[in-house]
Amino acid sequence: MTKPIPLFEGKVLLKKFKGKGGWTYAEIPSVPQNSLSPFGWVTVKGFVGKYQLKQYKLMPMGEGKLFLPVKSAIRKKINKEEGDYVDVVLFRDIIKVQIPDELNECFENEPSSVKLTFDSFTESEKKAYLDWIYNSKSEETKARRILLMMQKLKLNLKHHQKLDSATD
Secondary structure: OOOOOOOOEEEEEEEEEEOOOOOOOEEEEOOOOOOHHHHHHHHEEEEEOOEEEEEEEEEEOOOEEEEEOOOOHHHHHHOOOOOOOEEEEEEOOOOOOOHHHHHHHHHHOOOOHHHHHHHHOOOOHHHHHHHHHHHHOOOOHHHHHHHHHHHHHHOOOOOOOOOOOOOO
């Protein structure tokens, strides 16, 4: 088995955005933005010092550059602050979405094109739909959201795209 190649590996300086409440971050050079994800985010896993990251977002900071937010809980664990250098190793973290059985049953009751549309989406686009549905507080809301998703898929709409009659 081959060892995965890091998206980024190196020693970086922790910086802080100006202003009250400015985030502490590590600028991550040479990693391109993800044109398929919201805002160009890149989902990564890896390490900041000895702190393990999973499903963590690199965020755009302008001029095509990305940064890794390093929140206070992480800084405390690795004993680092603004102005310190820290070792960073990052790998792309691919989200593999598992479709619940009940949703597969719903797809079976729809034209095959609905499931094909869903399958054509990226993993993060699928996850957006599933999170929205399964974070419902009630079964009634979950059922309503599944129906709305099916309507949107019939129109080739992704979760973030509006359906004129969508209210949920």
